[in-house]
Amino acid sequence: MLRSENPSRPTSMEELLSSDLIARISQLDVSSKKIFAGKLKGERRSKKRGESVEFADHRPYSTGDDLRHIDWNIYARLDHFFMKLFMEEEDLSLHIVIDASASSDCGTPNKFLYMQQVAMAMGYIGLVNLNRVAVTAVGMRDEDLVVGGEKSIAGTIRDLRGRRRTHDLSRFICALEPERETDFTAAAKRIAMTRRGKGVMIVLSDFFMKEGYETGLRLLVGRGYDVFAIQVLSPQEVEPDIAGDLMLRDIEDGDQAEVTISAPLLKKYKQNLAAYCNGLREYCARREITALTVQTDTPIDTLLLDYMRKRGLLR
Amino acid sequence: MIWATPTLALIAAAIAVPALIILYFLKLRRQTKEVSTTLLWKKAIQDLQANAPFQKLRKNLLLFLQLIILGLILVGLAQPRSSTASIGGQKLVILIDRSASMRSVDGTESLGSKTRLEQAKAEAILLVESMRAPGLFDSEDSSDEAMVIAFDTNAEIFTTMTADQTTLLNAINAIEQTDAPSSLNEAFRLAQAQRPNRYVNDAGADGTEDPIELEGIKGGDTFIFHLFSDGQIPDAEVVRADNEDDFPTFEYHAMGTANAVNIGLVALRAERDYNNPRKLSIYVGVQSTDSINRRVDAELLIDGAPTSVRSIELPAAVPDPITNKAEPTTAGVVFELEEPNGVMAIVRLDTSAATNPQADLFDTDNKGTLIIPPAKQASVALVTTGSLYLQSAFASLPLSELSVMSPSEYESARNDRAMGAFDLVVFDDYLPEPSDDGSRLDPGRYLVLGQALDGPLGVEDLGTGPGTQLINWRRTHPVLRGLTLDGLVLAETHNFAIPEDSGVVSLAESTKGPAIFETSSADVRAICVPFDIGKSNWPFDVSFVIFLGSVVDYLGTQATITVDQSERQLVPGQVLSDRLPNDATNIRIQLPRGESSDPVIPSADGSIVFGPVRHSGIYEVKWAGQPGATDVVDDGRVSRFFAANMLDTDESNIQTLPQIVLANRTVGADAGGKLKRTKDWWPWLLAAALTILMLEWWIYNRKMYI
DSSP states (O other), rough: BBBSOOOOOOHSHHHHSOOHHHHHTTTBBBSSSSOOOSSSSSSSEEEEEEEEEEEEEEEEEOOTGGGGGBBBHHHHSSOOOOOEEEEEEOOOOOOOOEOGGGGBBTTTTTTTHHHHHHEEEEEHHHHTTTTTEEEHHHHHHHHOTTTTOOOOEEEEEEESSSSGGGGHHHHHHHHHOOOSOOHHHHHHHHHHHHOOEEEEEEEEOOOOOOOHHHHHHHHHHHHTTTEEEEEEOOOHHHHHOOSSEEEEEEEOOOEEEEEEEEEHHHHHHHHHHHHHHHHHHHHHHHHTTEEEEEEESSOOHIIIIIIIITTBBOO | OSSHHHHHHHHHHHHHHHHHHHHSSSOOOOOOEESOHHHHHHHHHHHHHHOOHHHHHHHHHHHHHHHHHHHHHHHTTTOOEOSOOOOOSOEEEEEEEGGGGGOOOOOTTTTOOOOHHEOOOOHHHHHHTTTOOOTOOOOGGSSOEEEEESSSSSEEEEEEEEHHHHHHHHHHTTTOOOOOOOHHHHHHHHHHHHHHHEEEEEEESSSSEEEEEEEEEEEEOOOEEEEEESSSSTTGGOOOOOOOOOSOOOEEEEESOOOOOOOOEEEEEEEOSOTTTEEEEEEEEEEOOOSOEEEEEEEEEEETTTEEEEEEEEOEEEEEETTTOOEOEEEEEEEEEOOOOEEEEEEEEEETTTBBSSOOOGGGEEEEEEEEOOOOOOOEEEESSHHHHHHHHHHSSSOOOEEEEEEHHHHHHHHOOOOGSSSEEESSOOOOOOOOOOOOSSSEEEEESOOOOOOTTSOOOEEEEEEEEEEOOOOTTTTTTOOOOOOOOOEEEEEOOOOTTTTOOOEEEEEEEEEEEEESSSSSEEEEEEEEEGSOOOOOOHHHHHHHHIIIIIISSSSBBBBGGSTEEEOTTBBBBEOOTTTTTEEEEETTOBBBOOOOOOEEEETEEEEOOOOEEEEEEEEOOOOOTTTTEEEEEEEEEEEEEEOOHHHHHHOSSSSEEEOEEEEEBOGGOOOOOEEOOHHHHHHHHHHHHHHHHHHHHTTOOO
């Protein structure tokens, strides 16, 4: 919960992903509840009947259809034109949104580092499965870091594809610095406007947003993206270890709260936290967003191999 | 509840409580911590404040605890004490009855083998220990003070008003049992005398106010009397206790039990037969408070040897239907014996009952002693020139010898030193010639009639005067007791003047001055009737013979017939006084318990005073020198015996009274003789404060702050 003192920042991919973890996640693939259309022919089956070699179905011919796909054998037997429909394999957009505000730079283990590691692992899985990977860091910055000018985006990298772009991804992620506040609504609006195609969007954040996360998530869930909201909390946020008469200062906006820690207050805080997390989950459930709350002391491989697979994000 | 130092506590509270609260009003110096978000915390605080009905107090549990601690300390600072009376600076008068009945050993379990006096002392010590000592920050004025007075017949201040408990405890412990009867009045007056006189401001003629002290009207603080007694005080009803509405000024702590049984001597008297003085009768009166018929043995010991045992039947004491208090019954027995010699008679009661150890709780009155002088009839020498009525009057008196002699025969016998054989010499109209030092009388006892005795012992003779009557005489003097001299007419008076500072006492006065006088020195005692009896109507009056008889008794035998009225019989509480021969030296008195008194210094005429005597029993006055007629000489030391007997019906009735009837009200014994004690609460309050302080420390360390 407290701001981390001198947090260690990863400088290379090896610090984000251990080789052991790489070995374990290499066979995973990003899954989606639906098969999305992709821009490139990828490894993903599309719902669209396409041009792959895998037969899917027949349908009666209608005017304007590509004559190349008429099943002449059926025509010979039934004297009717039937089109051969094939499973089309499409690539998947994997868009990772990472909260790079100052509030992420808290807790032990550090929340932002954890988010970086998750983002790197997911990005790696996406890259090795030839998905189109994009990462957007959300956070207020002074200068416009994205084309089109949006101060609520702290950085973005997009259209990465293939294993060789792994280092580009890790470089981008390692370069991120958590600072200042977020404008999640504005950032989500920007992301929704600029993303292309359809796919899976993973939002990594603590979702402690004073202006509310609802509008932002609603914007993100539009346009057919399959959104996963992963709420990352530090163990200290779940079980506060502070005591005494304190002046709590919000790391983002400097807001101050005078508290004298007491058992009833701690109890109330935990009730509020549970209610907040439940509220997030319920909101997500209504919007068909898969929500997941994870503490930073949860091992990454447990998160990836267990939690995410159970929720259908990976397979 | 008494507050020893309430003002101090209030001042401290006025300073400390606001100070503590102000400390909490001050902004807490909070440690700043940066957190990921204050969102949840603010919400939690808001929720908590909204849900807490006493959120101010809950918010400051530590303040709450500290206020409790401070409050306890402040209340402790006021030194609260629980007690019934809530006034400060009481002045207690502890009256402890040390009379004979307090020697009773009541057999109840709670009393054990203690006498009533010991129990009274123990309870008085409890009372003293419960007195309010000066508070830590207190002035002396607000502490209790007490004075200890022990009383029997006499009252004695053991300590004057003091707040010093050690002095009081020492005084109480110094009180000793006596065998005297009890009398409250003197003790009460003695206590009241310690109060200062009341002053009033009197505006004088010039307008200045002068405080005037009112003699006899007492001011100052009210005294609160605590009487430790068994209630058998005959004169309690003359005592007036102060009336105060809000607190009792007289408390009675009853010692002993209401149905205590005692059998004891209440009367003891010896008489010699008038005509046959050898015959001695000893009357014994016994009182019983037992509720059953009792039979006791009375044993008579003459000079230590058992002589006779008589049984006495005592009827049961009948409870009074109104007061339900057993009225003591009495019975008597008479011992008769032939005893011409002076003896010491002891009467002893055997009251033991084999089946009942509580048959007699008080044994002091089970023994009585009589010092019986020898049977004696006076031998009288009548020196006369021939007075027939004197001869016939003396002849009618029971005398061992009456020798009528003329003045010349007297002178010759005097020269032969033969007059010492006579107990009394009567000079009728004759006086011997003065010796070289001017005295006319040899050592002895004399009745001088018709002559004014002059010389060193006598008066200044002024000659005769006209006739008159007697107008006043000492009705209490042994020789004039019971006489009526109103009808006495003197045809001629003999005037004389009594020198100042002489040992002459006028016994009767006529209109012209003294008419009869008594003179005495260490070895001479004489009664002088200077007027001529022949020229009066006295010889024809019966009072004349009675007068002569009284003179023979008074001067001749030195003992009245009734023994118990003699000066050798005492009651504890009385003063032992006697006159010893002039040459008596090294005078000491052996007390009943065997110890010897300090040397007693006699006055110029041989008088000694000792006492008051405290205990019943035999007092033996010993000296070196000339013995008196009845004295015992042993190994060069002369002994004279005195007997002190209690013989008091009130003291022998040892039933504890449940209430004392004073002049203006009746005071009941406090419940069960228990004392209301004050108790200091401040140590408990401080202990509670310490406990809460530890609780607070524990809470602080459990991180349970609000």
